Amino acid sequence: MQNAALVALGLNWRYLAFDVHPDELRAAIQGAKAMRFIGLNLTVPHKLLALELVDALDDSAKRWGAVNTVRFEAKNSQGEWRPLSEFTDSPTDIRSHGFNTDADALALSLHEDLGLELNGAKVLLLGAGGAARAAAFKLFIDSNLEIFLVNRTHSKSISIAHELLPLNPRSRITLGYPPGPVDLLLNATSLGLQSADPLPLDTTQFPLSRAAAVYDMIYRPAETPLLKAAKAAGCRVSNGLGMLLYQGAKAFELWTGQPAPIETMRRALHQNVYA
Ligand code: ATR
Numbered sequence: 001m002q003n004a005a006l007v008a009l010g011l012n013w014r015y016l017a018f019d020v021h022p023d024e025l026r027a028a029i030q031g032a033k034a035m036r037f038i039g040l041n042l043t044v045p046h047k048l049l050a051l052e053l054v055d056a057l058d059d060s061a062k063r064w065g066a067v068n069t070v071r072f073e074a075k076n077s078q079g080e081w082r083p084l085s086e087f088t089d090s091p092t093d094i095r096s097h098g099f100n101t102d103a104d105a106l107a108l109s110l111h112e113d114l115g116l117e118l119n120g121a122k123v124l125l126l127g128a129g130g131a132a133r134a135a136a137f138k139l140f141i142d143s144n145l146e147i148f149l150v151n152r153t154h155s156k157s158i159s160i161a162h163e164l165l166p167l168n169p170r171s172r173i174t175l176g177y178p179p180g181p182v183d184l185l186l187n188a189t190s191l192g193l194q195s196a197d198p199l200p201l202d203t204t205q206f207p208l209s210r211a212a213a214v215y216d217m218i219y220r221p222a223e224t225p226l227l228k229a230a231k232a233a234g235c236r237v238s239n240g241l242g243m244l245l246y247q248g249a250k251a252f253e254l255w256t257g258q259p260a261p262i263e264t265m266r267r268a269l270h271q272n273v274y275a
Contacts, residue, residue, distance in 0.1 A: 042068055
């Protein structure tokens with residue numbers, strides 16, 4: 001999707017994939033800087049490691065505790081750090097600036113793909129790993145809602161709840177399954193990546209018919225067992241492809257300073273993921 005977007009904007013850049021051992025992440029970021037890369041995306045487990053390795057952290061990365069996008073920057077004549085894409089010469093003093101575009105992408109995808117208004121909503125969040133944590137913080141802080149946390153390892157939900165509580169007095173947090181209906185059930189566990197996986201929740205404690213909408217952060221397979229069961233139960237459903245799209249679009253805008261060609265990116269993403 002990034003290369004399709006670069007072509008659409010007529011930029012003579014390329015987006016490439018590199019397999020980097022976590023022990024060499026520091027050297028890889030230094031190398032990219034030395035080679036005047038415009039930016040990078042990082043995925044697991046580098047998202048957490050990069051927090052300690054970039055020269056500057058945007059609030060988005062600090063707040064979500066993970067870096068998924070790096071932008072290389074240099075100082076302009078006024079002494080301001082600006083994206084390398086803005087320079088026609090070859091600056092020498094370059095810094096790496098870490099951002100996180102995942103959390104905003106989730107909120108955008110929930111709105112676009114499920115028509116969800118999060119303010120005042122009741123949300124059941126499954127999971128307490130990196131993805132769940134980012135989702136919990138984003139939803140809890142930015143919207144005034146009620147969130148229910150369920151995870152196999154209960155202690156991890158408890159520690160997220162402790163961190164969240166002071167951050168928004170107008171949102172509410174409960175550990176365990178909700179007693180009644182919810183507006184959104186959000187799966188942020190890895191259950192569903194394999195076709196033989198069980199459902200990520202106990203439907204005797206929470207029947208799917210109690211969820212108006214179900215979002216699965218997984219996008220491959222396109223229909224997880226959870227989404228299949230949710231559809232059968234009459235819920236509105238969406239997989240996580242929209243989140244992948246919007247995190248990429250936001251990264252593209254950070255690097256280029258131009259609006260991302262969303263439909264071009266969406267088409268390319270569909271072709272690559274599902275064709
Ligand atoms: P990510 O960065 O994608 O969130 P992660 O941090 O490894 O990945 O988190 C995976 C999530 O899926 C966790 O909530 C994990 O539950 P635990 O905290 O109990 O490990 C959940 N998960 C993974 N396998 C699971 C399984 N077999 N049953 C229930 N939950 C599972």
